[in-house]
Amino acid sequence: MKTLKVLLLVTFALATLTLAGGCSKKPVPSYSSQAGNNAPEGKELALGKQGSISEENMPGEESLDAGGQNLGSLGTNDDQNSEEYKRAHGRSSIEMQPVYFDFDQASIRDDQIPRLEHDADYLKNNPSRNLVIEGNSDERGTNEYNLALGERRAINAKTYLIELGVDGSRIRTVSYGEERPLFTGHTEDDWSQNRRDDFVLE
Numbered sequence: 001m002k003t004l005k006v007l008l009l010v011t012f013a014l015a016t017l018t019l020a021g022g023c024s025k026k027p028v029p030s031y032s033s034q035a036g037n038n039a040p041e042g043k044e045l046a047l048g049k050q051g052s053i054s055e056e057n058m059p060g061e062e063s064l065d066a067g068g069q070n071l072g073s074l075g076t077n078d079d080q081n082s083e084e085y086k087r088a089h090g091r092s093s094i095e096m097q098p099v100y101f102d103f104d105q106a107s108i109r110d111d112q113i114p115r116l117e118h119d120a121d122y123l124k125n126n127p128s129r130n131l132v133i134e135g136n137s138d139e140r141g142t143n144e145y146n147l148a149l150g151e152r153r154a155i156n157a158k159t160y161l162i163e164l165g166v167d168g169s170r171i172r173t174v175s176y177g178e179e180r181p182l183f184t185g186h187t188e189d190d191w192s193q194n195r196r197d198d199f200v201l202e
Helices: 002-025 083-087 111-123 143-163 188-194
Strands: 131-136 169-175 198-200
Touching: 111 143, 131 143, 143 169, 143 198
Parallel strands: 131 169
Antiparallel strands: 131 198
């Protein structure tokens, strides 16, 4: 009887390990050469000179939250689930602006600095507000790599806000990696929108 129990436990453990090992990685779609790089988001690349993003893939310059209030062109009655709304505002709070990243990069792009300056100004003028920076990535690569990439993106944004004079104790970071895509398509445009930090006020 003991031998049967041991045998069942060993079989169960092996089956669990086999299933876990088989599910840990998923196929990675090929990457379009439009961005000048043929590696998936989850593949480690040499850091250094950043690539550029085409003008058609540039994220919007305004920020809204799920309440539908605006800082720019979208009206208060616009649908927060609309493509236009999500492109302009991600999941950031109304007072804040999201920051976008190049493929497999965690460094802040020059064109995103005004957004961080805007966010820092709001936080300095509202010292009772705390912030969560949510790091995101596109779907390419392993879950583990993309969680780490999202974390690096969120930490870099936090560091930048601290350098701009925001008290670091008011900011926490979280990474969602590829788990909460804003756009579920499989194009470079969709991926560029998902490589993002959202700034959510608490």
